Amino acid sequence: MESGKLIVSSSPHQFTAISTPIIMSDVLFALMPACFAGVWFFGLRALGMIAACVGSAVVTEALLQKLCGKPITVSDYSAAVTGLLLALVVPPDLPIWVGVFGSVFSISIAKFTFGGLGHNIFNPALIGRAFLLASWPVFMTKWRWPIQEAPWMPGFDAVTTATPLVLMKHFNVKVPYNMLFFGKVAGTIGETSAIAILLGAAYLMYRGHIGIRIPFSFIGTVVVITALFGQDPLFHVLTGGLLLGAFFMATDYVTSPVTPKGKVAYGIGCGVLVALIRLYGGYPEGVCYAILIMNAATALIERYTLPRKFGEVKKLA
Amino acid sequence: MREVLRLGFVLLVVCAIGGAVLAFVDGITSDRIAAQAAIRLQKALEDVLPGAAEFQDAEELLQEVKAEASKEGRPGLTVIDKMYLGYFQDECTGLVFTCSPPGYGGPIETVVGVSLKGEISGVSVIRHAETPGLGSNITNPEFQMRFIGISKGTEVKVREDGGQIDAITGATISSRAIADAVNGALLMFEIVYDKEAPGNEL
Amino acid sequence: MSFKSEFNKGIINENPAFRMLLGMCPTLAISLAISNGIGMGLAATFVLVGSNVIISALRKVTPGRIRIPIFIVVIATFVTTVDLIMAAFLPDLHEVLGIFIPLIVVNCIIFARAEAFASQRGIIDSLADGLGMGIGWTLALCGLSAIRELLGTGTLLAIPDFGFAGIRIFSQGLAAVMAILPPGGFITLGLLIGLLNLITNRRKTKRQQV
Incomplete structure (x- = not known):
């Protein structure tokens, strides 16, 4: 207390070197296997979707912060994580512009109107997905199988429009485990491969970011x-x-x-x-x-x- | 006590004037409103059973068939609300059913016409609360046309359920509801037709 | 206050939907198409003007302790009149507005104006107030409806019950259906209120600087 003043502040009082940018960049890194699986199975289109969503999320955040005269905090990667997560929970054939709308909605309505990072009640990426599903249900329920033939489902010409859960719920057809585990199934860009997600999750746990x-x-x-x-x-x-x-x-x-x-x-x-x-x-x-x-x-x-x-x-x- | 009576009297006067105004308005509008409702019904029935000019409510017959069906434990008839016999120059040309199958946003009031041959002659939706832009496309004539000509003994299903009707994109539940109504109508027609022996004047 | 200023305040400064947040339930529920907004707004305006005038005329003889039941009777009479006349002469519009017409009885705009204004002011002022508030609400409904109809269906001015499909601005497949679902109503209304506040605040600060 050199100045002789007692500084009273609310908790936390101890800080570690782990900061938002570090956590968020680790999350981005941990999502890489899932991204890779998505691009591997659904092609470069999925990569385009990921780039568009991440890009528009970061641009939206920076633009809104500039407009409102707030410090620009896109370098903490949180907007990038939101954009990436959104890209991973949409179908691979979604028109890119729809994904961009979802990203803009996530950042502006679900995050920014609540006061920005740390103040939002709902997960912005999921709000974005819910918004897209309510707004463009036709695009958002259009699925594609990574391979065209699907020999385990005889008699269905609507194969391209059904995810494993839909097949299970309405047709009682079960997709084999190994396909689900590696990700050779219809689904959103990021959910397709179980092993890719588990790899990323293991990394986050090892780094101590998630319990x-x-x-x-x-x-x-x-x-x-x-x-x-x-x-x-x-x-x-x-x-x-x-x-x-x-x-x-x-x-x-x-x-x-x-x-x-x-x-x-x-x-x-x-x-x-x-x-x-x-x-x-x-x-x-x-x-x-x-x-x-x-x-x-x-x-x-x-x-x-x-x-x-x-x-x-x-x-x- | 006096105060209460005075307040009561004022309120009574206001209510009496209000009542009188309403009685007057009702007097000049009630006939027109009843006529509008009748025209609406007639038009809805004519739409689905082309050629018929007069319709007769067959409530008794409907209740009788429904009671028998529930005794035998036959499902599928619960969606039917009312049944009308359609006539052209005193000759029965078909049956019209009003149904309310459960849709995505509540019951969908549907009218289904079945010609004497046992074929669907028309389907129309009177009232619904389906999602605008998706389920609301059930009012689209192009969709309703898909059911026309289906004959009795066929089970109508949307393609998602392994059937023959193309559902509206993104609105399988709403499409399924219309299929339910059509199925109910065909089933009901069959029962009524068998009951009132062929050739017998309905 | 003159007739003009009593009329004007309902349009922007004390707009029932955007400023006073009155009548939120019908505002959110029917603002799906401009035609709905006009029909509902005009019906409510008619009731508002009528009830305001009658309540103002009766204000001297209305005992304070039973003023609420009297307001209700007057408003209910007007609403039922509108309902019956619409059903008889404009059946298509009546079909669209359906449940919302009887609900005008409990629309708090009408009740709020009766209690806060008409029961204390002269007939002419009350007429101006009712007209201004009603038209202000109608404009608010139309604005909100226009945005929601355009975003949600890609058309403008569609009147399906008269068989008019509206002016198509972009294809149905591109439209964001959520705009005409309940959450779209809340979000659009919130953004519009925010925008209006932003504009008025900017103006105020400018005026102060001058």
């Missing part, structure tokens, strides 16, 4: 419920956006609870919703909506799972 509570309680709940209802749990884990959502989206720092118990409750909530939507909902897939709904419940979960302060006395009624 095990949210993804494991999320996936575990889906496994338990689908097994209870007599469905194949492994199939449900490997299909759709479950792995991508559980490791990369549900774990978003801003929109998920910070308390340990809260994280488990949040993961279970996500899992229950995904299982309910997949088993009983009108949509074949529910990861996006499940996470968005639990985002809304985050503040409530934190309120009920805050640890007791040391020495706290129970309030008299």
